[in-house]
Amino acid sequence: MDVTTDALIAITILWGFVFIYAVMASMDFGAGFWSMIYMNKEQTKAANIANKYLSPTWEVTNVFIVAIVVALFSLFPGATFVLGTVLLIPGSIILLLLALRSGFLVFSHSLPKKYRKAVTYISGISGFIIPSILIMVLPITHGGFIFQENNVYSLDLGLVFTSANVYSFVGFAIFSTLFLSSLLLADFSNVANEDEAYNIYRRGALITGPLSLMMAFFIMLTLRSEANWLFTKMMQNIPILLVSLLMFLLAGLALFLPNSRFKHRKGRPRLAVIAITIQYFLASYVYGHAHLPYMAYPDITIMSGFTDPVTFRALFITYIVGFIILFPGFYFFWKLFMKDKRYIRQED
Amino acid sequence: MTDLVLARSLFGTTMGFHIIYASLGVGIPLMILLAELIFQKTKDPHYAIMAKRWTKAQAVLLGVAIPTGTIAGTQLALLWPGFMEVIGKVMSLPFQIEIYAFFIEALFMSIYVYAADRLSPAMRIITVIFVVIGAAASAILITNVHAFEGTPAGFQMVNGEITNIEPWKAFFNPSFVVTATHVVLSAFTTGAFVIASVAAFKMLKTRKNEKLYTFHRKALFLGLIVGGLFSFLTALNGHESAQLLYEYQPEKLAGAEGLFETQSHAPLAIGGFTDANTQEIKGAIEIPWALSFLAGNSFDTVVKGLNDFPRDEWPPLFIHTLFNGMVIIGSLLIFFAVLALFYRKILKREHYPKWLLVLYLFGGPLSLLAIEFGWIFACTGRQPWVIYRMLKTSEVVTSSGSIGTLFILFAIVYLILGIATVIVLTYYFRKHSIEEDLRLTES
Ligand code: HDD
Ligand code: HEM
Ligand code: HEM
Numbered sequence: 001m002d003v004t005t006d007a008l009i010a011i012t013i014l015w016g017f018v019f020i021y022a023v024m025a026s027m028d029f030g031a032g033f034w035s036m037i038y039m040n041k042e043q044t045k046a047a048n049i050a051n052k053y054l055s056p057t058w059e060v061t062n063v064f065i066v067a068i069v070v071a072l073f074s075l076f077p078g079a080t081f082v083l084g085t086v087l088l089i090p091g092s093i094i095l096l097l098l099a100l101r102s103g104f105l106v107f108s109h110s111l112p113k114k115y116r117k118a119v120t121y122i123s124g125i126s127g128f129i130i131p132s133i134l135i136m137v138l139p140i141t142h143g144g145f146i147f148q149e150n151n152v153y154s155l156d157l158g159l160v161f162t163s164a165n166v167y168s169f170v171g172f173a174i175f176s177t178l179f180l181s182s183l184l185l186a187d188f189s190n191v192a193n194e195d196e197a198y199n200i201y202r203r204g205a206l207i208t209g210p211l212s213l214m215m216a217f218f219i220m221l222t223l224r225s226e227a228n229w230l231f232t233k234m235m236q237n238i239p240i241l242l243v244s245l246l247m248f249l250l251a252g253l254a255l256f257l258p259n260s261r262f263k264h265r266k267g268r269p270r271l272a273v274i275a276i277t278i279q280y281f282l283a284s285y286v287y288g289h290a291h292l293p294y295m296a297y298p299d300i301t302i303m304s305g306f307t308d309p310v311t312f313r314a315l316f317i318t319y320i321v322g323f324i325i326l327f328p329g330f331y332f333f334w335k336l337f338m339k340d341k342r343y344i345r346q347e348d
Numbered sequence: 349m350t351d352l353v354l355a356r357s358l359f360g361t362t363m364g365f366h367i368i369y370a371s372l373g374v375g376i377p378l379m380i381l382l383a384e385l386i387f388q389k390t391k392d393p394h395y396a397i398m399a400k401r402w403t404k405a406q407a408v409l410l411g412v413a414i415p416t417g418t419i420a421g422t423q424l425a426l427l428w429p430g431f432m433e434v435i436g437k438v439m440s441l442p443f444q445i446e447i448y449a450f451f452i453e454a455l456f457m458s459i460y461v462y463a464a465d466r467l468s469p470a471m472r473i474i475t476v477i478f479v480v481i482g483a484a485a486s487a488i489l490i491t492n493v494h495a496f497e498g499t500p501a502g503f504q505m506v507n508g509e510i511t512n513i514e515p516w517k518a519f520f521n522p523s524f525v526v527t528a529t530h531v532v533l534s535a536f537t538t539g540a541f542v543i544a545s546v547a548a549f550k551m552l553k554t555r556k557n558e559k560l561y562t563f564h565r566k567a568l569f570l571g572l573i574v575g576g577l578f579s580f581l582t583a584l585n586g587h588e589s590a591q592l593l594y595e596y597q598p599e600k601l602a603g604a605e606g607l608f609e610t611q612s613h614a615p616l617a618i619g620g621f622t623d624a625n626t627q628e629i630k631g632a633i634e635i636p637w638a639l640s641f642l643a644g645n646s647f648d649t650v651v652k653g654l655n656d657f658p659r660d661e662w663p664p665l666f667i668h669t670l671f672n673g674m675v676i677i678g679s680l681l682i683f684f685a686v687l688a689l690f691y692r693k694i695l696k697r698e699h700y701p702k703w704l705l706v707l708y709l710f711g712g713p714l715s716l717l718a719i720e721f722g723w724i725f726a727c728t729g730r731q732p733w734v735i736y737r738m739l740k741t742s743e744v745v746t747s748s749g750s751i752g753t754l755f756i757l758f759a760i761v762y763l764i765l766g767i768a769t770v771i772v773l774t775y776y777f778r779k780h781s782i783e784e785d786l787r788l789t790e791s
Binding site: 057059060062063065066067069070071072073074075076077078080081082083084085086087088089091092095096098099100101102103104105106107109110111112152153154155307308310311314315318319322325326329330332333336337 | 404407408410411412414415416417418419421422423425426427429430432433434435436437438440441443444445446447448450451452454455456457458459462463466478510513514515516746747748750751754757758761764765768769772773775776779
């Protein structure tokens with residue numbers, strides 16, 4: 001079957017949601033982790049800053065998970081049938097952890113200090129376990145883990161947990177979560193005018209950045225032997241991968257440039273955040289492009305899983321209308337929490 | 349137990365837990381909005397304090413509503429992959445539009461909770477209006493999928509293949525409007541009665557403290573009036589829901605009423621237990637001719653009995669009890685509100701007698717119970733079909749096994765979250781007393 005434009009648009013929408021969620025969730029989970037690490041340092045504002053970012057955003061971030069699931073089954077019902085069947089166990093574990101984390105994150109605002117600690121541990125620890133499990137969905141779709149017998153699909157978890165490629169992905173998920181969130185929190189503390197928190201997060205980014213790059217190389221290395229079809233296709237886009245690498249280096253450089261507003265601070269965090277977002281965008285574009293037309297290699301392509309064309313058109317219209325309606329809301333939200341210095345600098 | 353039974357139990361438990369938080373998430377924002385509006389009109393600071401405290405409670409509840417909803421949505425695909433394959437092709441519009449409703453609610457709820465102090469009164473009210481709209485729209489849209497399962501439309505099954513798909517026709521399926529209205533009205537009812545229950549509880553404890561008593565009395569009265577109005581509307585609309593069953597799912601209505609023989613002038617059975625062997629209801633009070641009248645607005649309406657349907661397509665017979673429970677609670681709630689009006693407006697009493705407050709204590713839990721009854725009735729009464737006369741539940745269940753273990757794990761997590769909610773709410777409101785809020789507004 002040839003790939004239709006409709007199916008390409010559909011997979012782009014889905015990929016867009018995954019990308020936005022990956023970035024937002026990294027910041028969300030990472031912020032939880034950092035607020036755990038700096039919880040005991042009464043003198044720094046680092047944990048406070050992390051919480052301030054986390055409080056209003058987790059809810060919006062969470063809607064993106066739902067948006068991904070809904071986009072998956074409404075745009076690719078055929079693929080959902082297989083993925084839904086094989087992902088019952090990993091999917092349920094993610095759901096359980098997410099439920100505990102979101103619940104206790106919200107509860108912690110209403111609890112006395114001594115309980116708050118325990119809650120911060122739950123949110124911090126689940127903050128790096130959840131991304132590690134979430135990301136396993138990617139290597140699972142590369143082939144070799146899903147088996148079919150009498151039209152019944154099943155996942156070989158034993159193989160998943162012994163694959164070097166899976167572990168590279170997991171390592172990447174952990175470090176890039178920490179990296180992205182450090183960068184964003186550094187930017188946030190820069191705006192909030194918190195010198196010490198800024199230095200802490202800047203240092204965090206400088207440590208976790210190179211580690212996540214290393215993990216990305218491990219991924220490519222293991223991909224080559226475990227899912228060669230994908231590796232070969234990714235390598236066809238090597239120029240974009242190089243630009244992506246360049247963006248990473250630019251972000252690193254930005255952290256050493258002189259701060260535009262405060263002489264005594266080193267680095268331009270906003271520039272670094274933008275460079276890294278572009279870097280992730282390019283790298284995941286190459287990955288996604290190479291993955292096509294397969295949703296789960298080799299059985300399910302975007303065509304075999306695609307929804308009915310009539311339904312697709314109706315859905316597509318709601319995407320456009322929904323975006324137009326929601327855009328002002330997102331803008332208002334961003335203005336109130338990410339830009340309004342009254343909020344960011346508020347004492348509590 | 350088979351995987352099918354386990355999957356049903358797991359999904360039913362998830363939904364039964366989610367619906368508690370979800371209904372309150374629709375109902376309490378309406379109460380917050382009303383309190384804000386009354387405050388702007390009367391400038392009585394008590395109402396500002398109510399809005400603030402209910403918002404706090406709602407923010408805690410959302411912490412469970414959202415993750416359990418996320419579980420519900422994902423579990424649909426994990427437990428019933430065959431069902432979601434059909435839904436994806438035919439009925440994905442409501443899910444998709446629901447995402448926008450979630451965004452609206454999530455954005456504006458965060459704004460209201462974390463930025464209320466930076467908003468003007470007008471913006472604050474607009475923000476709460478968006479929260480109410482977002483929450484009610486979420487409920488309406490997800491209920492639409494449930495409505496579709498009962499009265500499918502907009503596609504055909506030819507040899508197991510889905511054809512002739514018309515997504516908007518599926519969206520506007522015959523029971524959409526009535527069912528969605530019922531769910532929203534009953535959620536508004538529940539939010540109001542839960543508020544009233546808490547107020548009644550506090551009034552019982554603060555009889556000596558006039559200031560606090562007055563505060564809670566205002567909350568109680570608001571809750572009862574709003575709850576009374578909506579429970580009346582719920583009952584009227586519930587009557588329409590029953591007529592829809594008569595038209596579209598006659599075996600469900602027969603099961604709900606324990607009616608075996610098709611007849612005109614059919615009696616309405618209240619209470620009792622249906623016995624399939626003797627084909628009668630044991631221990632019920634029968635109101636002659638009433639069922640025929642309810643179903644078709646005239647006594648000679650012919651109501652179909654269970655014996656007209658193949659035995660393996662009967663719904664489970666205990667749904668009679670669930671349906672009764674819902675209707676009896678609905679009637680009680682209306683009565684509660686009328687009683688409060690009588691005391692306040694006719695007898696013009698400032699204090700309610702203790703027995704009455706004890707009665708009101710039960711309003712909230714009872715309305716939540718009615719919601720559980722109603723849903724289990726609606727979902728279990730649809731069995732063996734997942735999409736009525738199109739697709740059987742046994743055909744769509746996951747084939748991956750180990751559902752038993754998952755069921756236990758999810759149940760433990762729900763238990764933890766449920767208990768934590770209660771502890772957190774009690775702790776917070778004990779620490780931040782109303783006296784303190786009153787003092788803050790006075791200074
Ligand atoms: C506070 C909650 C509440 C109250 C007081 C009532 N209901 Fe209800 N009812 C619901 C809450 C609810 C519900 C939980 O929201 C349900 C479950 C599925 C649905 O669509 O709404 C429901 C379903 C439901 C159905 C089944 C629809 C179906 O299977 O598709 C019928 C026939 C009624 N109701 C009828 C009534 C009547 C005649 C009432 C008279 C007082 C009543 N309900 C009160
Ligand atoms: C929120 C309140 C709800 C409750 C308490 C509830 C309860 C239940 C229960 C108890 C079952 C198991 C039925 C049985 O096997 O006897 C069930 C099944 C099911 N429900 Fe609901 N339900 C709710 C809402 C919904 C909604 C809104 C939808 C539509 C999206 C829905 C769709 C289903 C499906 C697909 C099944 C599984 C297949 C089946 O057993 O028919 N439910 N639900
Ligand atoms: C009819 C019964 C139901 C009602 C009244 C209801 C209502 C709600 C409400 C008010 C919320 C919080 C909204 C928010 O803040 O975003 C919520 C969350 C959610 N519900 Fe339900 N719901 C019902 C059944 C279901 C079912 C059957 C599903 C799954 C198919 C579901 C999926 C969700 C999801 C995914 C969320 C989380 C959204 C988010 O991430 O913000 N709900 N629901």
